[in-house]
Amino acid sequence: MGSTERGYLSDREAEAFAELFSAQRAGFGGEGLGRRALLGGGALLGAGLMATPLAARAADQPAAEITVDQARTAPIPIVIPSFGAGVGDQITGVLTDDLSNTGLFKVILGSTGTGTPDFGPYKAMGARAAVTGAVTGAGSLRVEFRLWDVLTSQQIQGTAYTTSAANWRRIAHIIGDVIYQRMLGEKGYFDTRIGFVSRSGGSRNPRMRLAIMDQDGANYRVLSSGQTKLPAFNPVRDQIAFLSYATATPRVYVFDLSTGRQRILTEFNGVPLGPHFSPDGGTVIVPVARGSGSELVAVELGSGAKRQLTNSGGAINVSPSFSPDGSQIVFNSDRGGSPALYVMSASGGAARRISYGNGSYGDSVWSPRGDLIAFTRISGGQFSLGVMNPDGTGERIMTQGYTVESPTFCPNGRVLAFCRRTGGASSRDTIGTIDITGFHERVIPTPEGGSSPTWSPLNV
């Protein structure tokens, strides 16, 4: 049970950081007194990581209005230079990968590190935005970053980050998120992590340990040595709930990442399956198996109070997921015969079936944007990963394979992480990501096999 080596934002610090962004989006100037007063001279981002606004070369400009849909068809050409030798180049590399992997940016490697860029050539090559940046210091780093609008030759944002050298990857991800938000008008998802089950020892009886990594696969770390299934990130806290098979009786544990401590969620009258958080992080729904079925039970994290949401007489009810406003729950049930998807009120009661295609459906997950429900569909021995509208219309398959399952949305709902199993005697489980349009599928490299991904919130 390791305690956290890396520091992440506390809730309070994350709020300060969010305020920094919202203040900038509200149109405060580069050195605005209002923001300084608000942030007390800079935003402390945990583990000695501080963000300070830089003086604007000209008044900071609002970002060009390009939507994610527009960028999908015409990726935004952006110039990213070296931030200097050594760690500077490493930051450039991580930032370039973050932006390129979205498919929404076309990164052009540039040479200008600092100073006002020479916009003429950038305009000529069709660049829409340009970045300048430099790293100074060794043990303690100061990373200066500016984002420029090439068309207007104006600075969009300037920020200096000071931190220990060990935090360099986070700086790169935070800069990437700033660029994403300023260019596309939505929060990014680069400064996030993915909890998952790290699998080793073959497919017959694999060792399955709770692990965590950055969204790009860096900083892999095993959190718990016991047999683990179905981890779930708390959407607002630095916390993962999971199903433990470490002892003879399966139990749901809540693991606090900042302290490394874990506790049993509660005892159930039956066998608990995977935990599933509410959007406010205060409730966990656990399917509890008893007799021939499993019923959904909501557990208040604070008081431990329990409430049974389904009562379907021996049917299996699993994979519950709240709508982002917390009012509805989509879940997977075989109450109608084969496993299908249903939607009901968050308080339980009558449910409406929303999936009607051939085969069986499972792994229902509601997008944090509210617009889509992701699912796994099994038909003809093959698995498909898809999305549909919350009313069941507009079903669309993103990718297929022997097994593709366990979808989990990134915080802005634009990308899914999932598990792919190759099948056969040398079967391997890997965690991949895919844009909800079905493009830009890639594997996240992990030291061992990986399954059951759960995407963290932003900046936890």
Added chain:
Amino acid sequence: MRLKFIGALGVAALLAACSNDQANTGAATGAGAAVQPSGPVPGSEADLVANVGDRVFFDLNQNSLSADAKATLDKQADWLAKYPQVSVQIAGNCDDRGTEEYNLALGQRRANAARDYLTAKGTAGARLSTISYGKDRPTATGDGEDAWAQNRNAITAVQ
């Protein structure tokens, strides 16, 4: 691809032959046959596997007990009556043609079905525990129906 598939089938066929042999051995030496001094210790896990049959199989997405499954569980109930000091755990397993959480529930449903049958046959509930491994403990590692059929089971093991 085709070669690999045939290879997987071959392995599955071998495994199937193996378990059939066990079943036949059980039938031939089971009722009243004196246990050889070199054979499994009476009342042990090895005894259960060799002379009774430790597992029953299920159809896709099903937990109903076939005639074969009931025959095996009948023998398990008799064996448990013969060795009243023995407690067992029944593990429900699934093929990997379902999602992880659904299969955990389905495996529990299968384990409970086997347990309920044994209790109906007179085995005390306190001697029977259950667990589901979903699709995480496959017996066969193929990617075709032969392997999947092997992996849809409830396995009784001496605790």
